[in-house]
Amino acid sequence: LIGSVAAQIGLSSLMGMNWAVSAFIAVSFLAMSLILTWQVAGAGILRVDTTFEPMMTLMTAFGGRAIDPRSMTVDTVQVRGFRTDISQLPMPNMMNALRIAGDARMNRRKLSAALGVATVIALVLSSGSFLYVSYRFGGNNLSSWNYSGGPYSAYSALVNRLVDPSERDWIGLGFIGLGAVVTAGVTYLYTRFLWWPLHPIGCATGSAWGVQMMLLSIFLGWAFKAGVLRFGGLRGYQKARPLFLGLVFGEYVVGGLWLIVGLFTGKGYAVLPN
Numbered sequence: 001l002i003g004s005v006a007a008q009i010g011l012s013s014l015m016g017m018n019w020a021v022s023a024f025i026a027v028s029f030l031a032m033s034l035i036l037t038w039q040v041a042g043a044g045i046l047r048v049d050t051t052f053e054p055m056m057t058l059m060t061a062f063g064g065r066a067i068d069p070r071s072m073t074v075d076t077v078q079v080r081g082f083r084t085d086i087s088q089l090p091m092p093n094m095m096n097a098l099r100i101a102g103d104a105r106m107n108r109r110k111l112s113a114a115l116g117v118a119t120v121i122a123l124v125l126s127s128g129s130f131l132y133v134s135y136r137f138g139g140n141n142l143s144s145w146n147y148s149g150g151p152y153s154a155y156s157a158l159v160n161r162l163v164d165p166s167e168r169d170w171i172g173l174g175f176i177g178l179g180a181v182v183t184a185g186v187t188y189l190y191t192r193f194l195w196w197p198l199h200p201i202g203c204a205t206g207s208a209w210g211v212q213m214m215l216l217s218i219f220l221g222w223a224f225k226a227g228v229l230r231f232g233g234l235r236g237y238q239k240a241r242p243l244f245l246g247l248v249f250g251e252y253v254v255g256g257l258w259l260i261v262g263l264f265t266g267k268g269y270a271v272l273p274n
Contacts, residue, residue: 036086
């Protein structure tokens, strides 16, 4: 863990980023990854999204004038490649695998080694296939946001930051402090009182794109669960679990089958959260 964080800081510095800025971003992203993993493990969030990036925090706290242009530019490259639209963040999958290994009494060291090998293979295959498919079919034909809209918005924001650097945002700092106090308060109440109904995960996920797209599904899931527990108790909840797991499984079986059909027909099927 220490080596990977140090590697991020070192590589960012070699790209031209100030070492202090790179250290803050690396440590902040580690914390963000832990929070996103907590969302999956604690609430079963299907898709995790970041609602901000560490450079925003630095600009709010110190202002754009205090951050050199090189650091902002390198950060923009990294944000578009690694810290935005990170629904494929591997940490939740790794943690779920280790949890299952613990329940199944598997050797976690061997499993970790297998996950490491699989990660290296996936990086090579996905990078090669990404370049091939992009040039074979054209990026905008595949995803106008990932190939055009997203990069344009990122570099437009960079230009604005460089041409018109911001000052320290005291109001923004106030809202950051308010958010910290509210989240800490909700966490305290949730962990101390059985009657408290609100989960602190909502403080971190409420504005995420994936949650917004799945809000109706989340609400329906909560409503059915509350109803089953209210009128059927724990026994009714245990009996109903296979039904709702089957609904999730059925959604992705259908999506997987249409993925295969789409290879030959060009017709697809949108699964959640799309």
